[in-house]
Every structure is written in C-alpha cells, then in structure tokens.
Amino acid sequence: MKLTPTVPTGCNGIGNQPPRATGFQSAWSLVLLTIFFATGCGATPPAWFRPNMVKATKEKLSAQREQQVATIMLAMFGTPDDPVALPETGLDEAKLRLAAGPVRSNIVGRKNGLYREHCAHCHGITGDALGPTAAFLNPYPRDYRPGVFKFKSTERADKPTHSDLVRLLKNGAPGTSMPSFALLSETQIEALVEYVKYLSIRGETEFNLMGAFFELEGEEDELPLGRDFLVGEMLTPVTEKWAAAAGARIPVPEMPADLDLVASVAKGRALFYGDKANCVKCHGPTALGDGQANDFDDWNKPIVEWKKEIAGEKDSKFLARAHRVLDGDALKPRTIQPRNLRLGIYRGGRRPLDLYYRIHAGVNGAPMPAAKGTIPPEDIWDIVNYVRSLPYELDGELGADRPMVARDRF
Amino acid sequence: MPLIGTPNIVRSAVNWPHAVACLLVAVTALLLGFGALVTTYDAAMAVPDWPGTYGHNMFLFPLTQWLSGPWDLFLEHGHRLLGALVGVLSLLLAAVTWRRDAAPAVRALVIAAVMLVIVQGLLGGMRVLLDDKTVAKVHACTGPLFFAVAIAIATLTRRMPAALQINPPVRGVGFSTAGDSRLLPSWAVGAAVPKALVVAAYLQLVAGAQLRHIDATITIGAFRWMVVTHLVGAAMVTVLAALATFAWQPHEPVSARRWSWLILSMVFGQLLLGAGAWAFTSGVPVWLQGLWTPTEAVVARSPRGAIVITGHALLGMMILGSSVVMALEWGSAEALGGLIGPNRRRQGVAR
Numbered sequence A: 001m002k003l004t005p006t007v008p009t010g011c012n013g014i015g016n017q018p019p020r021a022t023g024f025q026s027a028w029s030l031v032l033l034t035i036f037f038a039t040g041c042g043a044t045p046p047a048w049f050r051p052n053m054v055k056a057t058k059e060k061l062s063a064q065r066e067q068q069v070a071t072i073m074l075a076m077f078g079t080p081d082d083p084v085a086l087p088e089t090g091l092d093e094a095k096l097r098l099a100a101g102p103v104r105s106n107i108v109g110r111k112n113g114l115y116r117e118h119c120a121h122c123h124g125i126t127g128d129a130l131g132p133t134a135a136f137l138n139p140y141p142r143d144y145r146p147g148v149f150k151f152k153s154t155e156r157a158d159k160p161t162h163s164d165l166v167r168l169l170k171n172g173a174p175g176t177s178m179p180s181f182a183l184l185s186e187t188q189i190e191a192l193v194e195y196v197k198y199l200s201i202r203g204e205t206e207f208n209l210m211g212a213f214f215e216l217e218g219e220e221d222e223l224p225l226g227r228d229f230l231v232g233e234m235l236t237p238v239t240e241k242w243a244a245a246a247g248a249r250i251p252v253p254e255m256p257a258d259l260d261l262v263a264s265v266a267k268g269r270a271l272f273y274g275d276k277a278n279c280v281k282c283h284g285p286t287a288l289g290d291g292q293a294n295d296f297d298d299w300n301k302p303i304v305e306w307k308k309e310i311a312g313e314k315d316s317k318f319l320a321r322a323h324r325v326l327d328g329d330a331l332k333p334r335t336i337q338p339r340n341l342r343l344g345i346y347r348g349g350r351r352p353l354d355l356y357y358r359i360h361a362g363v364n365g366a367p368m369p370a371a372k373g374t375i376p377p378e379d380i381w382d383i384v385n386y387v388r389s390l391p392y393e394l395d396g397e398l399g400a401d402r403p404m405v406a407r408d409r410f
Numbered sequence B: 001m002p003l004i005g006t007p008n009i010v011r012s013a014v015n016w017p018h019a020v021a022c023l024l025v026a027v028t029a030l031l032l033g034f035g036a037l038v039t040t041y042d043a044a045m046a047v048p049d050w051p052g053t054y055g056h057n058m059f060l061f062p063l064t065q066w067l068s069g070p071w072d073l074f075l076e077h078g079h080r081l082l083g084a085l086v087g088v089l090s091l092l093l094a095a096v097t098w099r100r101d102a103a104p105a106v107r108a109l110v111i112a113a114v115m116l117v118i119v120q121g122l123l124g125g126m127r128v129l130l131d132d133k134t135v136a137k138v139h140a141c142t143g144p145l146f147f148a149v150a151i152a153i154a155t156l157t158r159r160m161p162a163a164l165q166i167n168p169p170v171r172g173v174g175f176s177t178a179g180d181s182r183l184l185p186s187w188a189v190g191a192a193v194p195k196a197l198v199v200a201a202y203l204q205l206v207a208g209a210q211l212r213h214i215d216a217t218i219t220i221g222a223f224r225w226m227v228v229t230h231l232v233g234a235a236m237v238t239v240l241a242a243l244a245t246f247a248w249q250p251h252e253p254v255s256a257r258r259w260s261w262l263i264l265s266m267v268f269g270q271l272l273l274g275a276g277a278w279a280f281t282s283g284v285p286v287w288l289q290g291l292w293t294p295t296e297a298v299v300a301r302s303p304r305g306a307i308v309i310t311g312h313a314l315l316g317m318m319i320l321g322s323s324v325v326m327a328l329e330w331g332s333a334e335a336l337g338g339l340i341g342p343n344r345r346r347q348g349v350a351r
C-alpha cells in the first residue's frame, strides 16, 4: 500500500481539485483572486476528517502515533473531497463521489456534494455527530463512527441492511430533528446511504487502529503497514459485519389472520406490566416514559465514564489535554429518556412490523433491551398490539365501551 | 439625513429618476428573492462556470433549457439574469439622475449603487469560481446593502413640497418641544431610533447570513455564537421597532408613523418565521415539545419549509428597506419642525 500524505494547501484547497476552468475563466479567477487576497485570506478552509480525539486521548497516543493513524486513514479512505473505497469495503466509489465533496454541479441536473448539502451540518463532515448544529439537537445526531444504528430490521448487535438505511432516509426519524429525504431521487438516496456506510466503516477502522498500538511489542513504535494487518485485521472485521447484515433479517411470524384484537391487546398489556418483559420498568406505569431515566446511551456513556476515570488523574498535562478534547470533540453527555408511548410517535417507524423489530431486538445503543429469548415471537405481536393501543387508551385502561380505533386496525 | 427632493422645475413632466429608482427597487426585490432561494436550495454551484452558463454566453443560454431544466439551474441562472438587469437599471438610473441635475446626496447614493452593483456581480462570480462559502456570505450581505441604497434613492427622488427642498435647518432647532416626548427625550427618538433600527436590521441580516450559509466545517462553539448573536439582534430590532412605533414625536410625519407600524408588524411576522425556519432546519426544541410535538419528521426541501425559510430571509431584507424609508422621512420632520415650528408640526409631510 502506498502511503502518500497530501497536505491540503492554499486557502481553499483549490490545488487539490481537478482543473475545471477554461483559459477565459482562469483570467477572471486571477482578477477576482487578487481582489480577494487583497482583502485578506478569509476563505473557508478545506474540509477534513477530524480524527477520533476521544479515542486517541483515551489511548494516550503520542502526536507521532496520532499522525501515523491519520496517514493510514488518508491512504485507506481518502479525504472528504476525494473518497477512496478499497475493494474490501464493498463500497461503490461512484456513489461515494456523488455524495462527497463540496456542493456543485458539473453536468446540468447532477448535483454532487449531497452529504455536505443535506447532512453534514448535523452529522459532521466526519460523521462524528459534531456538526455545528449538533449541540442544539435533542437527541443528538447519530455518530456513525462506532457503527451502531438503532432503527433496523436485524438482530440487536447486527448492522442495518441497505434497505433499512434507505427507509430511514425516506421517513426520517419522527420526534427528532432527523428529517425525511423523501423528495430526493432514488439515486441520491442510494449515494447518501453508501456514504453513511463509508463514514461508519471509516470510523470503526480508525477506532481499531487507535486501539492497536496497545498490542505493539517491546520497541516497536509504529503499526505494521502491511496489507495483512491494515486490511485483514483492521478493516475486514468491520466490513464483514456490514456484508452479513443483508442476510440477518429478523424472522417475523405472520400475525394470525383471525386475531382477536381485544384479547391480544389484553395479553400484551399483561406482558407489558409483567416481570418477564418488564416494559413498565423504563416506560413507567403510565407508559409516559417516566420510568428509569438516569441511564445513558452507548454514545454518551463512554464520555461519562471517561470523565469519571480522569477525575483521579494526577498528570496535569494529560488532564488539560483531556479537558480540551472533552470540550471540543465531545458533546455534553445527556441521559436517555425512555419513549413516551402515549404519543404514537415512533422514531423507527410506526408500521406494526417496525414495532415488532424494535421490541424483538430492542434499540441498539440504547438501554431498551431485546425481548427476544424471553418472550416467544407470537407474544411479541401481542405487545405490539398493546403498544399500538396506548395512544388511544383512556386512563391507562382499555374500556369495554371503547373499541380499538378503527383507522388503526391493520 | 438632510431632506432633498428632485427640483421640480417642470412639475408636469415625468419624474424619471424616481420612476427608474422605483423600477430598480422592484427588480432588486425580485433578485433578492431569487438569491434567497438559491441559498435555501444550496443551488449556487448549480452552474459551475462564470460569467458564462455551461459554456454559453449567459444571455444566450437556451431559454427552454433554463425554464424546463432542473430547479437549481432555474434559480441560479435566473438570479444571474436578474442581476444583469439590475446592473443595467443602475446605469440607467445614473444617466437619468445626472441629466436631472440631482441633489448631491442623491448623486452620492447613485455612485454608491453603481459601485455596489459591480462589486456584487464580481462577488457572485468569485463565489462560483472559488466555490467559497465565505464569499457567499459577503455576497449575501452586499445584496441587501444595495437594496437599501436603491430604496434611499427612490425615497429621496420623490417630489417634495417646495418648502422641504430648502436646506434643512441646523440640527436641534426644531426640538424645543421637549414636553412632547412620550417615552424618550425627543432628540433620541427624533434622530437615533430610526437610524439605529436601520443599523440593527442590517447587522441582524449579517448574523442571519452566517446561519444560512452554514459551513459544516465550523465549530459548534462558532455556530452557538452566531445563534446567540442572531437572537440578541432579533431582540434589538424588536425593541427599536417598538420604540419607533410607540415613542414617536407628535411632530413626526404621518407617513413615517405609518411606516413604523408596518415595520413593527413585519418584525412580529419575522419572529414567527424565524421560529419556523429553526423548526424546519433543526426541529422543534425539546423544551417546546411539551406545547407541540410534530408527529412526522420534517421533509427536507419541502415547498412549505422553503417558503418559511426563504420568507424569513426576504422579510428581513424588507424590514431593512422599510426602516431606510422611515429613517429618511423621520429626518424630514427635523426639517419640518425647524421650518414651520411646533404649531403646525402635526401636519406632517405631504406625500
């Protein structure tokens, strides 16, 4: 593998972009550039991938080691303007190119830079959820780097399928600031999904690399640069999981056609409040989401724990560095709220099937546990039916005089 | 601002400077609308070259391809065509004002307008050729500045009663009427508030431009600072508009008072649109969700959202333009007060 670090140069990194100006235009640019530089170089800096500073600092990586990881990452994944997809990633570079880079069209009607147009201000250029608006959003945008996704049709620990991500982009996550992109074309959505995967694979690989120094023997100070190590040990374990997702759909039993809805809802209710499913523990006796509320999700928890960990740290230089990173490269930890189930707003979709997946597999990354294993598949449908009745239930009771809302039947 | 009118030597003749200035204001408003839409749809780079359009001379780009092409291209190319039209109109304005022997202040403004329109065109070109968001922000701030100048020219070229064309009296002469003041000392309302409103409305627009041309590479802290600035600015604009409306002096012209009401209502609309723009771009804040929780996700690029977001940007520019008119008319009260004294001060300036 060839490692050639390219340092972005100039005010705008224009040096890195393919030539696109004709002679006439270059003359114009020259005039304009003169005016521009006369007024001082205030040009926007080029976009760059922000290293995972929390991980690097946790691992106490030296500047030299940080640099080595950055160099490897550059060679394996390229830059935000110029993405690279090694064949092992299974990613389609053409799609990535549509999503990457600054927003622009070079051909009438084809818009590049979709990720920066639609997503980066929230999810960040790097997909680290450190976009400028992130701190204002609750919940925070998804940090793709740990490779953990919530709303999917696969088992808890598995990656989402391609169509899960497409669905999510089309529907958005109601109840959060994650918008629906239903008005984008199929090609654009495909490109964006590919790019999300790219950022996620990139983030997990970087995480692996930063953790790998730990295993270096004796005098070694650098990670091995061989393909075996970089691709075989660092990248492939990540990409294999993505490749496996397609075949990892949760098997869902048919809901019985002659289902007695009232009986099913009653059974679901018993399970909801029962010891086995114990939904009540978090979602609360009123299902308003007011049960256990002092937990953190998998994105916030490491920050909380790290904060505790460094509280006892003696090395003041390291402490200063850690605090700098906590301020600039991490969001202020927030507890996670179990969902208010009386609103009828479901982030992962409101089809009965979506709720089945959610209850079966739980919500990955969040404390919401999987019912799989404790509750038989058919009974999960009963819980689904009960959950779906909750927004319409009066005083927590399903009155005999109040049949299920007709439009809500399936 | 001293009061200057076009000398109406021949009263019956068409007041060409005013007519052309009004046309310029109207076309500029349309141009600002296109510009705001270009920002909303992130369409600035829909045409990658400049001054041509996809290799064509801008004016020869096939009409059908423009009108039936993608929305982004329609916006960006349309914005360029309108920009060119505004440039031509500015030159025309310069020609007719020169021939009409306009007042020095009008001349100065016309020169400023011509220079601004040239700079604005070049900035537009730089934004595209350098593909740079910083230039885009500057371009977004210069546009409304030009609009304000055009509006000032249109206001000052109106026909005024002959008495008002005499040089204004020394500042302060007309303000021996301290007892008239309602909330503030008369000098403050009489002079400072409308002018401060112009400045505040413009700075608010600059802050808004930072929010709209958000660059994903900026830090969370920088963005937070911009949001706080924009909110503080909104408070300032609201307070100043309210002061102008409720703390006017009895001797202010009637029309200036009408403008103040118009501005105040626009500002309230603007606060609502601002909240809407936030909701469409960043969702409803959690602390507000107790009041209202949307059951569906916001649809990115939906016409509804685009109208609210673009409307907020445009209304902000209209607030600026209206405050310029009000500030100029307000100034005329100083002249009027000094000229005709407190007894007739309620009469106001005839339109």
Ligand code: HEM
Binding pocket: B036, B039, B040, B140, B141, B201, B204, B205, B206, B207, B208, B209, B210, B211, B212, B230, B231, B233, B234, B235, B237, B238, B267, B270, B271, B273, B274, B275, B277, B278, B281, B309, B312, B313, B314, B315, B316, B317, B319
């Ligand atoms: C009277 C007060 C206000 C004025 C005059 C004003 C003016 C403006 C203007 C002119 C712009 C667009 C700038 C440009 O495109 O170059 C803007 C953007 C914006 N303003 Fe305001 N604004 C006001 C109050 C508010 C309030 C109360 C909010 C509420 C949070 C708000 C939120 C926003 C947002 C979110 C944007 C960016 C929209 C986008 O992303 O495209 N504004 N404002």
